[in-house]
Amino acid sequence: MNAPQDEFEQMAMPHLSSLLRVACRLSRDRAAAEDLVQETMLRAWRARHQFRQGSNARAWLFRILFHQFYSEGRRVRVELQTDALPAPDRTVDPSDAMEVNQALEALSAEHRAVLLLAVVEGFTCQEIAGILSIPIGTVMSRLSRARQALRERLAPDTPCAQLPAKGGAL
Amino acid sequence: MNCAEIATLSPLYLSGELDAERTAEVGAHLRICPACARDIEQQRDLDARVRGALLAELRSTGTLEPRIHRSIAVARAKRRVMAVGLVAAGMVLAAGFFFYRFVAPPVSALAMDAVRDHRREVIEKRVKKWRSDAREIDALAQRQSIPANTIQALARSGYRLDRARLCRLAGSLYMHLVYTDGTREMSVFLRPRQGVGAPMLAQNLDAESVVAVESSGMTVVCVAEESQAAMKLARSVAAAL
Numbered sequence A: 001m002n003a004p005q006d007e008f009e010q011m012a013m014p015h016l017s018s019l020l021r022v023a024c025r026l027s028r029d030r031a032a033a034e035d036l037v038q039e040t041m042l043r044a045w046r047a048r049h050q051f052r053q054g055s056n057a058r059a060w061l062f063r064i065l066f067h068q069f070y071s072e073g074r075r076v077r078v079e080l081q082t083d084a085l086p087a088p089d090r091t092v093d094p095s096d097a098m099e100v101n102q103a104l105e106a107l108s109a110e111h112r113a114v115l116l117l118a119v120v121e122g123f124t125c126q127e128i129a130g131i132l133s134i135p136i137g138t139v140m141s142r143l144s145r146a147r148q149a150l151r152e153r154l155a156p157d158t159p160c161a162q163l164p165a166k167g168g169a170l
Numbered sequence B: 001m002n003c004a005e006i007a008t009l010s011p012l013y014l015s016g017e018l019d020a021e022r023t024a025e026v027g028a029h030l031r032i033c034p035a036c037a038r039d040i041e042q043q044r045d046l047d048a049r050v051r052g053a054l055l056a057e058l059r060s061t062g063t064l065e066p067r068i069h070r071s072i073a074v075a076r077a078k079r080r081v082m083a084v085g086l087v088a089a090g091m092v093l094a095a096g097f098f099f100y101r102f103v104a105p106p107v108s109a110l111a112m113d114a115v116r117d118h119r120r121e122v123i124e125k126r127v128k129k130w131r132s133d134a135r136e137i138d139a140l141a142q143r144q145s146i147p148a149n150t151i152q153a154l155a156r157s158g159y160r161l162d163r164a165r166l167c168r169l170a171g172s173l174y175m176h177l178v179y180t181d182g183t184r185e186m187s188v189f190l191r192p193r194q195g196v197g198a199p200m201l202a203q204n205l206d207a208e209s210v211v212a213v214e215s216s217g218m219t220v221v222c223v224a225e226e227s228q229a230a231m232k233l234a235r236s237v238a239a240a241l
Helices: A007-027 A030-046 A057-071 A094-105 A109-120 A125-132 A136-154 B003-014 B020-032 B034-055 B064-123 B134-143 B148-153 B227-240
Strands: B160-169 B172-180 B185-192 B201-205 B208-214 B218-224
Touching (some): A030 A057, A125 A136, B134 B160, B148 B160
C-alpha cells in the first residue's frame, strides 16, 4: 500500500538512488545503507520546513545523509565484502568495475566521500563543502589527493604488490 | 599562471567552478604546458572511469521506496496525533487556568486562610479577644450586614454558638464564629456577598477539612477536624441559608 505523496516526497524521492549509492559506499552494507537512507528521508521530512524553496534539494538531502551517518557513530572498521557490492550492468567491464571499487575502498573515508560526491554525484566543490561542513579549500585538497591516490592504484603499469595498504576504514 | 597553481585549481577547473577569466588563464597554460594538459586529461579519464563503474551499478530502490513512504506516513500520523494531543492539553491547561484564576483561587486561598485561622485562633487558642456575649455577637453581625437569626440558625443540632470575632480571609473581612458541642469545636466564617451562588466545594487541608458554601447572599466557610463533620456542618449551613 503506497501512501499518497506530498510535496516533500515528490521533491525528495527522485534522489533516492543517488542517496542509496553513496550510503552503500559509506555503510558498506546494503541493509545498513537502506536504514541510513530511510532515516535520512525521515529526518529531511521532519525538517522540511527548514528547506528553502529554490535551493538545492539534492545537496540538502546529502548533507542530512552525511550528518546522520557521522552522528550515528558509524565510524566502525568494516572490511569490504565483495558480495556486498552491487553488480555492474553489462555495458561496463566487470573486472574494471571491480578494480575501481577496490581502489575506491582503499581510499580514506574522507577522500572517498569527496570523490564520490564530486565525480559520481556531480556536486561542485562549493556544494561538497556545504554537505560535509568543511572549508572549500579542504574539499579541493582532499579531491586532488583522492584523484592522485586513485590514479596510482589504477595505473596499468603499477604492480599490485606496490599498492599501499588498505586504509579506508570508516 | 604556473603548474603549481594549475594543480591547486584543478578541482575547480574540472567541476567548472572557475570564473571565465580564471578558466581562460588555465586554458592558456594547458595549451603551452603538455605535462599539465596530460595531468588534467588523466584526471578527466579517471573521473569518467570511476563514474562509469559506479553509475553502472544496479541499485534498485524497489523495497526501500515503500519503506520510506510508510515511515513518513507513520511520522505524519504521529504528528497529527501529537497536534491533537497538544490542542487537548492546551485546552485542559486553559480550563485549569480558568478554574484556578476565576474559581479555585478564591476558594483555595479562602480555605487555606480559614484553616490557618481555625488552627491559630481555635485549636492553639492564641487569640484571646473573642466576643462570647450573644448580644455583642448579634451587634457585631449586624455591623457586618449579617442577620442575627442566621448565626443561630447555622448551629448544627447538638452544637451551640460559643464565641465570635472578626478576621481577614483572602483579603476580605469575615465574621469568625465558633460552635461547640462541649468537646469539639468547629469554625464558621461568614461574609455577605453579591451575585449568584457557586456550588459547595470541599477541600482537605492537612488535618482539617474545609467546606465552602456560597449562596446568593452569603459566603460561608466551615472548618472542622473531620471531613464528615465539616460536610454535615456545611449541609446544615446550606439548608439554613
